[in-house]
Amino acid sequence: MSLVERDGDLAAIHEVLAAAVAGRGMTVLVEGPPGIGKTAVLAAASEYAMGLGVRVLTSIGGELEQDLPFAIVRQLLEPPLRAASSARSAELLAGAAGLAAPVFGQHDDTSAAGVAQGDVVYGLYWLCANLAESEPLLLVVDDVQWADGASLRFLSHLARRIADLPVLLLLAGRPGRVLDGLVGSALGGVAPRVVRLRRLSDEAVGVLVRRDLSAEADDEFCHACAVATGGNPFLLAEALTNLRTNGTRPVAAEAHRVEHLRAAAISRAVLARVARLGPDAVGFARALAVLGTAAQPRHVAALAGLSVEAAATAADRLARESIVTTKHPVSFVHPLVRTAVYGDSSSLLHAADHKRAARVLAADDADAEQLAPHLLAAEPESDPWVVDRLEAAAFSALGRGAPESAAAYLTRARVEPPPLARRGPLAAMLGRVLAMAARTIEAADVLREAVALTAPLVDRIQLVLELGFLLTQTGRAPEAVQAAELARGLIAGHQGELSVAMYAAVAGLDLITMQPPEGVIERLDAVVARPIGTSDADRLLLSTLAFGAAGTGGRSANEVAALAERAATGPVPMNEGWMLVNYASAALTIADRLPEALELLDRGLDATSRLGDVWDFRYVSMLRSHTAWYAGRLIEAEGDARAALEEVPGEPRRRNAPLAAAMLVDVLVERGRLDEARQVLEDYEISGHKPTDTVIMHFIPMARGRLRLRCNEPAAALVDLLDVGRFLVDAGYVNPGFAEWRTDAVRAHVALGDPGAAVELAHENLELARVFGAPRSIARALRTLAMIESGKPGLDRLAEAVELLTDSPAELERAHCLIFYGVALRHAGQRILALDPLRRGLDLATRCGAEALAESARQELRAAGARPRRDAVRGREALTISELRVARLAAGGATNRDIAQTLFLTPRTVEAHLTNAYRKLEVKGRQQLSRAIAEPPP
Structure with a gap:
């Protein structure tokens, strides 16, 4: 049946299709009730697209396929992969697109668990980008209200990034709760172009009646057809078929018969x-x-x-x-x-038919995934065969990176129910899968059940640990503490029987949940006393021990660094890499091994980019921001913090966002951009955060306290800083390098006219810093004490600090010490001697990007009678944070596509940053970038 009254709808689609062909991709949603003609409109749009040289890939959702992993995606993208030569297929799956290979069964079945945790949809995005390189794409999804959850993840990911691709995503669905939920979740924040198909007018119905039933049909009869079918094209076609079969004459006298032909x-x-x-x-x-x-x-x-x-x-x-x-x-x-x-x-007959259908498919050697939708619809009968098939289907779904489907299969398997001996393992698997699917509350509940159902000691401890880490990620620290206590209780008395990895995991959970680190270190020392090798588990244990020792300050900086360097030697592990990178880099940073810490973090970022794991990429970016801040590389620190905070409209804000925001606040404060820092506090709702029961969350009130101090709010700042101090000291974290709350609290005491408290805290800070022995922490403590000591004692403190940091990579602290020393010398009447430290401090502050500190150095130089150098307004200093990050990668030989995949950007965004960088640096291409963005010599 040719289309009637759809010219306007098709014109709207043709308009956005033209934009997509020109490289401005878009999402269009065709909406209408069943039978309104959505499929016909999609077919007409597809035919038109092919006439423009657009490649059309189509799929259709089905009620029975809603739990098949990536069912829609496989319909769309499997045909071009299957049709491609082996060489072309390798091109399409090159780079980040290779992460999508498991969706199409191109993976090792033994690696299913690892695949499930990778960001497969990121690979699918790049597969689409690779397909669209040779010709524009029209991706058609009919009946999208029945799309499976894994495919919806991809459609959501693509819709949010489609503007930079020559791709039109054309969806069609029925209005109602299901489609509203799709638009609200998968397409939330995207604002697709909506084409709502309307009922056919009486005139259009008359045209179709006269065309398909009788040219002699009179107006009253045609009107009756319009009323009976509501102008729905499908219902009209069925009605005309029925009228034709019954020999109904299309005249007014027979119109009453039509009125009975409703849906x-x-x-x-x-x-x-x-x-x-x-x-x-x-x-x-x-x-x-x-x-x-x-x-x-x-x-x-x-x-x-x-x-x-x-x-x-x-x-x-x-x-x-x-x-x-x-x-x-x-x-x-x-x-x-x-x-x-x-x-x-009836529903009972349906259930029996689906069970028989599963048996029919199994007899023909169909894979477990094909059986699963039928088994989901079958009645539970305590049938072990059903449990076997659903468990196999879950493993297969995980192998494709679709934990949503795996969760559905395992949930149904537990309802069957399985034999008693299998209930624990099934609950454990379901809990892990629910966590992968970001259904963390359900995952915690199921893991608790799994613990109760699991008897073998090692398996039970492992489940308790997984539960504990999951609880920390969902902000349920008190419950995580209980899990840590249970794990320690289970381990007690079994020293030597358990794996190194298990001891490392227990210790990691203890540290995260703020258990006394001395006890953690004691238990780890007992393990380290046994021969420790270079396996991932051994290195994770060493990194955990290094982190705990760095926090307490009970071992020297050199000892901590030695442990952390052993942990950092070798590739970043695939599964627990974020934890090793976190602990080892933090220990290296606190021990003043800043280049080594940044190198490890860079390797961690590379690993997350290869895996396509955007969330781990953002987490490691947050960690790198903190270390770069310590090192005084403020431009990098700001870039890393903004990368950690980068959000796509409509995506949920992750729990780590407040931490990354705190990092950004610290950087902005050091750069003198206090209004921006206040706005970050407001935007990320961290103005009221208190120290919590997890070790890293103290960063938030610390950053807020520093900002308040710089904004001349010392009383509020002191409340924040002392809260942090009590929280950390009570837990056993006393090392000043772990959290520098004392130095800022001293300044707050001074501002509030309480020199006694300031002196006491400053001496305590210096004593603890000397015990640990990290030069940066000692120099910072000396500088802080010099603030409240006048005359020669203060000058001597600053001279010692400057000497300590002569060759230190902590350039920002060195700049502070030099400038403070110069100021003290000038105030002591030694104007000529003040010029050299002030000039060197100004150069360092400028290199670091510490604008506020640099400006104070300029003022001091002017007061000393010198003329400070002018700021550069072009060149490297003129680049934005994002432009500099992209330019660095380009200078290292990365292509635009490589850069986009590394930084989780779109190719067009990379192109825009590079274009701006070329203009500001006054260069014409990549060959000149390295020299143009090189840092000035110290």
Whole structure:
């Protein structure tokens, strides 16, 4: 049936398609009730696109396929991969696109757990980008309200980044709660172009009645058809078929017959037409309705109890009645027809039919994923075979990177229920899968059940640890503490029997939940006393020990550094890499091994980029920001903090966002941009955070206290800083290098006119710093004490600090000490001697990007009678943070595509940053970048 009254709808689609061909991708949602003509509109748009040289890839959602992993994605993208030569397929899956290979079964089954944790949708995005390089793409998804959860993740990811690709994403769905939920979650914040299909007018209905029933149909009869079908094209077509079959004359006198042909009556008419074709046709139609759109004729025949020949005959008869299509594989002509046939049975009969369908498919060696939708619909019967198949389907779904589907299969397997011996392992697997699917509250509940159902000691400890870490990630620290206590209780008395990895995990959970670090260190020392090698588990344990020792300050900086360097030697582990990088880099930073810490963090970022794990990338970026801040590399620190905070509209804000915001506040304060820092506090709602029960969260009130101090709010600043101090000291974290709250609290005491408290705290700070022995911490403590000591004692403190940092990589602290020393010398009447430290401090502050400190140095130089150098307004200093990050990678030989994949940007964004960088640096290409962005010599 040709389209009527759809010219405006198609014109709207053609408009955005033209934009997509020009490289400005977009998402269009065609919305309308069942039968309104969405599929016909999509077909017409696809035909038009092919005429423009656009490659069209199509898919359709199905009620039965909603729990098949990446069902929509595989319909869309598997055909071009399958049709490509091996060389072309390798090109399409090159780089980050290779992360998508598991979706199409191109992976090692033994690595399923690792695949499930990777960001597969990131790889799918790049696969689309690779496909679109040679020709524009039209991706069509019909009946999107039935899309599976894993495919929705991809559609959401693509829709948020599609503007930079020559791709049109054309979706069609039925209005209502399901589609509203899709638009609200998957497309939230995207604002797709919506095309709402309207009912046909009376005039259009008249055109179709006269075309498809009788040219002599009169107006009253046509109006009755419009009223009866509500202007719905499918219902109208079915009504006309029924009228034609019954020999109804299209005249006014027969109009009353039409009024009875409403939707319910048309559904009954479809069933009547099927019944008239005989029992074989009825059986075939019912079997097809159960098996769904992907049914093979032999499976339909087997389920219907027909021979292949009888099934072919039945299919032919149904096709002649426009019940099923003539294409292979056979399907119903419209979902409403399938609904009518499927709805003609009871729910109990449906359940039995689906169980039989699963058996039919299994007898034909179908994989477990094909069986799973039917087993989900079957009645629980305590059947171990069902549990086996659902568990196998879950493993397969994980291998494709679809924990949503795996969770559905395992949840149903537990309802079967499984034999007693398998209930613990199934609960454990489901808990882990729910965590992968970001359903953390459910995951914690199920993991608790798994602990109760698990007897073997090692397995039980492992589950308790996983539960504990999950609870910390969801902000339930008190419960995580309980899990840590349970884990320690289970381990007690089994020293030497458990793996190094398990001891490392228990210690890591203890440290995160603020258990006394001395006890953690004592337990780890007992393990380290045994031979420790270079395995990932050994290195993780060493990094945990280094972190704990750095926090307490009970071992020297050199000892801590030695442990952390051993941990950092070797590749970043695939699974627990974030934890090793976190602990070892923090220990190296506190021990003043700043270049080594940054190098480890850079390797961590590389690892997350290779895996396509955007969330771990942002977490490690946050850690790197803190270390770069320590080192005084403020431009890098700001870039890393902003990378950690980078959000896509509509995506949920992660729990680590406040931490990254605190890092950014610290950097902005040091750069003198106090208004921006205040805005970050407000935007990320961290103005009221208190120290919590997890070790890293003290960064938030610390940063807020520093900002308040710089904004001349010393009383509020002191409250924040002393809160942090009590929290950390009570927990055993006393090393000044771990958290520098004392130095800022001293300044707050001074500002409030309490020199006694300031002196006491400053001496305590210096004493603790000398015990640990990290030059940066000692120099900072000396500088702080010099603030409240006048005359020669203060000058001597500053001279010692400057000497300590002569060759230190902590350039910002060195700049502070030099400038403070110069100021003290000038105030002591030694103007000539003050000039050298002030000039050197100004140069360092400028290199670091510490604008406020640099400006204070300039003022002091002017007061001393010198002329400070002018700021550069072009060149490297003129670049934005993002431009500098992109330029550095480009200078190192990375292509735009490489840079985009490394930094989780779109190629067009990279291109824009590079264009701006070339203009500001006054260079013409990559070959000149290295020299143009090189840091000035010290």
